[in-house]
Amino acid sequence: MRNNKFILLDRDGVINVEKSYLYEIKDFEYEKEVINSLKRLSKLGYKFVIITNQAGIAKGYYTKEDYFKLEKYIEKDLYEKGIKIQRTYFCPHHPDVTGNYGIECKCRKPAMGNFLKAIEEFNIDTKKSYMIGDRISDLIPAENLGINTVLVRTGYGKENEKKLKNLKQKPIIVNNISEFADYIENYIEKSFVK
Numbered sequence: 001m002r003n004n005k006f007i008l009l010d011r012d013g014v015i016n017v018e019k020s021y022l023y024e025i026k027d028f029e030y031e032k033e034v035i036n037s038l039k040r041l042s043k044l045g046y047k048f049v050i051i052t053n054q055a056g057i058a059k060g061y062y063t064k065e066d067y068f069k070l071e072k073y074i075e076k077d078l079y080e081k082g083i084k085i086q087r088t089y090f091c092p093h094h095p096d097v098t099g100n101y102g103i104e105c106k107c108r109k110p111a112m113g114n115f116l117k118a119i120e121e122f123n124i125d126t127k128k129s130y131m132i133g134d135r136i137s138d139l140i141p142a143e144n145l146g147i148n149t150v151l152v153r154t155g156y157g158k159e160n161e162k163k164l165k166n167l168k169q170k171p172i173i174v175n176n177i178s179e180f181a182d183y184i185e186n187y188i189e190k191s192f193v194k
């Protein structure tokens with residue numbers, strides 16, 4: 001039974017401030033209210049996975065090992081703050097470069113490979129779950145799989161608001177993740193919260 005409600009999160013521009021090919025821990029900086037918002041969502045029974053494109057690996061800006069160092073740091077830091085990320089799925093590929101990672105893959109968003117893996121691995125109930133991203137390419141695969149879509153205006157969100165015509169349905173649009181937590185508390189889970 002696919003009965004687990006999840007929040008699927010893009011990483012850069014959603015969890016942390018978008019810094020273009022971020023890989024060093026010293027440059028990592030949370031977006032405002034992220035910790036608090038994820039805690040609120042966690043209290044309502046939502047679990048979390050991260051799905052992130054990391055073309056910086058394909059482009060040679062940083063290595064897979066560099067990537068894993070930061071991934072570990074983020075997961076550990078969130079865990080210590082009371083938020084468990086069930087798993088981070090990443091894509092190291094990019095079709096336009098040469099080398100090992102220069103392929104047309106099934107995991108680079110807007111492809112849905114990593115979404116399918118997450119749904120399978122955690123029995124995600126797509127109808128009760130949400131994908132939060134700052135790019136349309138984060139939302140297209142979610143929409144195709146019946147996951148609710150959320151565009152945040154952090155990161156590249158404001159620019160991507162102009163590309164909404166590439167989606168079949170209008171996403172939930174919020175200024176930041178905290179507003180999304182408000183939405184869930186006020187409209188979706190209201191009857192369950194006393």
Ligand SMILES: [Mg+2]
Binds near residue numbers: 014133
């Ligand atoms: Mg992003």
Ligand SMILES: [Zn+2]
Binds near residue numbers: 091093107
């Ligand atoms: Zn890939």
